[in-house]
Amino acid sequence: MTASTAERLVFADPGEAAGLAAFLGRLVRWEKNAAVRIRSAGGVAGVFAKPVRFEVLAVRTGRLLEPVELDVTVSAGELLERVDEQHEAVGVPAAVTGPSWAGLLPPRGGWEEFGTVPVDAVMSVAAAAIGEFKERAEKLPPQQRERGTLDALAEEIWSRPLGRTGLPLRAAHAAHALGFLRGAGAASLTRTGAWLRLRTAYGSVVVRRPGGGSGGGLSVTPV
Structure with missing residues (x-):
C-alpha cells in the first residue's frame, strides 16, 4: 500500500487508537491548525509533531495489524476526527503543505x-x-x-x-x-x-x- 492509496491504519494492540487520540487532542488544544507527519514502514506507524512553544519533536508510534507504506503530512485536527477507537484504527486525511520542521527529522537508524x-x-x-x-x-x-x-x-x-x-x-x-x-x-x-x-x-x-x-x-x- 503506497502513500497515495493508504486510507486507513489499523493498530495491532489494544488502546493504541485512544492513545493517539489523546496525543492529537493535546496538540490541537495548543494549536488549532497543527500539522503532523505520518510515516509508516512495514508494520509500524509513527505520528510526528512539533508542539507549539516547546521547541522539541514528539512522536507516538504503534504496531499495525497489516504492513502499510505511508509518508504524508496531514492536519492534526482532521486526523483526530478520523480516530476510530472501537476498531483500533484511524483514517488518513488528505495531505497538507507541511511546516518546515516536517522536512528535518532525525536519522532513521543508529540510535x-x-x-x-x-x-x-x-x-x-x-x-x-x-x-x-x-x-x-x-x-x-x-x-x-x-x-x-x-x-x-x-x-x-x-x-x-x-x-x-x-x-x-x-x-x-x-x-x-x-x-x-x-x-x-x-x-x-x-x-x-x-x-x-x-x-x-x-x-x-x-x-x-x-x-x-x-x-x-x-x-x-x-x-
Whole structure:
C-alpha cells in the first residue's frame, strides 16, 4: 500500500487508537491548525509533531495489524476526527503543505541507549520547573508581565540541563504536557549524531543539539 492509496491504519494492540487520540487532542488544544507527519514502514506507524512553544519533536508510534507504506503530512485536527477507537484504527486525511520542521527529522537508524531515568523523577523535575515559572511570573510587577518578559523567563528555565542527560528541561516539560510521563518504570535515553531522545511507553520527545547536522528521518521503532 503506497502513500497515495493508504486510507486507513489499523493498530495491532489494544488502546493504541485512544492513545493517539489523546496525543492529537493535546496538540490541537495548543494549536488549532497543527500539522503532523505520518510515516509508516512495514508494520509500524509513527505520528510526528512539533508542539507549539516547546521547541522539541514528539512522536507516538504503534504496531499495525497489516504492513502499510505511508509518508504524508496531514492536519492534526482532521486526523483526530478520523480516530476510530472501537476498531483500533484511524483514517488518513488528505495531505497538507507541511511546516518546515516536517522536512528535518532525525536519522532513521543508529540510535544507541546511553542510560535510563525513573519516570517519576522526570515528572518531579518538570513539575518543579513549572512551579518555578509560575511563582517567578506572579512576582513580576504587572507592567512587566508582557509576552517578551515571560518568554525570556521560560527560555531561561527550560534551557537548563535535565541532570546529566544532555537534554534540556523543555524535553521533560513536553513529555509531561503530552502525557508521556505516566505510571512507574524508567524512561530510556537514546542518541544518534546530534539528536537525543527521551522515550517512555507512551511516546518520545526528541531534541537536536546545537551545531548538529541534518538528518533523514526518525526511526518508527515502537516506543
